[in-house]
Amino acid sequence: MSMSETESSIRDTSPSDDPIEVRKAKRAALIARGEEPYARRFCMSARVAQIEGRYATLADGETTEDVVSVAGRVMAIRNQGKVLFIVLRDATGDIQLFCRVDVLGEESFAQVADLDLGDWIGATGVVMRTRRGQLSVAPERVELLTKALRPLPEKFHGLSDKETRYRQRYVDLIVNPEVREVFAKRFKIMAAMRAGAAARDFIEVETPMLHPIPGGATARPFVTHHNTLKRDFYLRVAPELHLKRLLVGGFERVFEMNRSFRNEGMDPQHNPEFTTFEAYEAFTDLHGMEKLTRELIQEACLAANGTLKINYQGTELDLSGTWTSRTMIDLVSEAAGEEVSFNRTLTELKTLANHYQISLQDDWKKGKLITVLYEKLVEGRLIQPTFVTEHPLETSPLAKKKAGSDEVTDRFELLICGHEFANAFSELNDPVDQRERFAAQMAAKAAGDEEAMGYDEDFIRALEYGMPPAGGVGIGVDRLVMLLTDSPSIRDVLLFPHMRDEF
Numbered sequence: 001m002s003m004s005e006t007e008s009s010i011r012d013t014s015p016s017d018d019p020i021e022v023r024k025a026k027r028a029a030l031i032a033r034g035e036e037p038y039a040r041r042f043c044m045s046a047r048v049a050q051i052e053g054r055y056a057t058l059a060d061g062e063t064t065e066d067v068v069s070v071a072g073r074v075m076a077i078r079n080q081g082k083v084l085f086i087v088l089r090d091a092t093g094d095i096q097l098f099c100r101v102d103v104l105g106e107e108s109f110a111q112v113a114d115l116d117l118g119d120w121i122g123a124t125g126v127v128m129r130t131r132r133g134q135l136s137v138a139p140e141r142v143e144l145l146t147k148a149l150r151p152l153p154e155k156f157h158g159l160s161d162k163e164t165r166y167r168q169r170y171v172d173l174i175v176n177p178e179v180r181e182v183f184a185k186r187f188k189i190m191a192a193m194r195a196g197a198a199a200r201d202f203i204e205v206e207t208p209m210l211h212p213i214p215g216g217a218t219a220r221p222f223v224t225h226h227n228t229l230k231r232d233f234y235l236r237v238a239p240e241l242h243l244k245r246l247l248v249g250g251f252e253r254v255f256e257m258n259r260s261f262r263n264e265g266m267d268p269q270h271n272p273e274f275t276t277f278e279a280y281e282a283f284t285d286l287h288g289m290e291k292l293t294r295e296l297i298q299e300a301c302l303a304a305n306g307t308l309k310i311n312y313q314g315t316e317l318d319l320s321g322t323w324t325s326r327t328m329i330d331l332v333s334e335a336a337g338e339e340v341s342f343n344r345t346l347t348e349l350k351t352l353a354n355h356y357q358i359s360l361q362d363d364w365k366k367g368k369l370i371t372v373l374y375e376k377l378v379e380g381r382l383i384q385p386t387f388v389t390e391h392p393l394e395t396s397p398l399a400k401k402k403a404g405s406d407e408v409t410d411r412f413e414l415l416i417c418g419h420e421f422a423n424a425f426s427e428l429n430d431p432v433d434q435r436e437r438f439a440a441q442m443a444a445k446a447a448g449d450e451e452a453m454g455y456d457e458d459f460i461r462a463l464e465y466g467m468p469p470a471g472g473v474g475i476g477v478d479r480l481v482m483l484l485t486d487s488p489s490i491r492d493v494l495l496f497p498h499m500r501d502e503f
Helices: 019-032 048-054 106-113 162-167 169-175 178-199 240-248 286-305 328-336 346-355 366-377 431-446 457-465 477-485
Strands: 063-079 083-090 093-100 120-129 135-146 223-226 231-235 253-261 273-282 309-312 315-318 324-327 386-389 411-416 419-426 470-476
Touching: 048 063, 048 083, 048 093, 048 135, 063 093, 063 135, 083 106, 083 120, 093 106, 093 120, 106 135, 162 169, 169 178, 178 253, 178 273, 178 286, 178 477, 240 253, 240 273, 240 457, 240 470, 273 286, 273 477, 286 411, 286 419, 286 470, 286 477, 309 477, 324 328, 328 366, 328 386, 346 366, 419 477, 431 457, 470 477
Parallel strands: 093 135, 324 386
Antiparallel strands: 063 083, 063 120, 083 093, 120 135, 223 231, 253 273, 273 470, 309 315, 386 411, 411 419, 419 470
């Protein structure tokens, strides 16, 4: 929309060096006159987008007899003596209020002129278009709905400091309306994934966020205390073990759009609190999970963007068709220019890791060394969608072994633009094997690994009742939203990201 009649002379009507105190004084004056600065309700008859659509063909200079009631925040004011131009913003867009003293009357006009940027108002009047082509509402009545005590930052031009934007998201949403588009797309992405799962006969479930034992992923958990039970609990790092219990109980296809928590670092890819889509399907395997993952992401991309060819931070991506699948050993051997596999000795793998300046731990075995070499040499270079398969058993405590191998598992990670977007297994359902792997995790924890899983005896008991063959996948929703909205940081796709203390 053209802002030709309102772009110039934009000002906050408070003349004082302390605008908050001036606004508080206005609030007090309203109350003293018996007026309410914080209304209880206002009956809107139309939103800005509806008016724009309905009157798109209204001619310049034409006035209708159609009366509408609109409500929103004052974003700009221009006073021309007997005429006031106000930019009002609602959730769907901006519209101009063309306020005239001869219509409102002297007293009401003066009260409108005393409004401040940021105030919430309701206006009732006819729809018109000015001679300069600006679609407007010409109010017969303007009501103050909420008196804003703090002025908006940088007047009409928005808020650019990222720290302030993330910390005060409410202000960011006010002055940078394009931010709302990111979160509108987030809703579409999550809705498409839910709809896709439901269309495939998956049932959405909810599992506990408080766990007596940290499990389902290798990660450092948050610890809390339950006063009544007089014991510590852990905020879940993943819902996996509870969802697989449901397969034991007879559910064949389940998923959860879940919030999980990991007490780890914060960076553009990580937030301590995050959302994943986790699904489990009986009677399938890793190949079934590849198909499900690819299709759900493609459906989410189409819902958000209408195309499968997107741009992420200057990189052209094609999410259409089938995606490449490569083994970890093939990829890391190719990058190193020599064989990197379980055929090499532990000493040879350590020497190679030292060559690439990787800090080693004494208890690392071949599988861990191959994984860290892959992370160093390969991970960041996988740009187009790639399923990286056959992860070492040592780093995959919940995945089924690859048939005929005691060293690698039926597992994939989906890499796009050098980052992991999904993790999937042919699920381990042998309780004896699982018990041994839990024991190995406990040994790692005793050796100082704070990310190692706990020993979940009840999960072993569930497996002993029998879990059908199954595939499972977890998709990082926050990272997927970053990808599909071209957002460089996870903080851009979380309404309220975690921040360091302000003071």
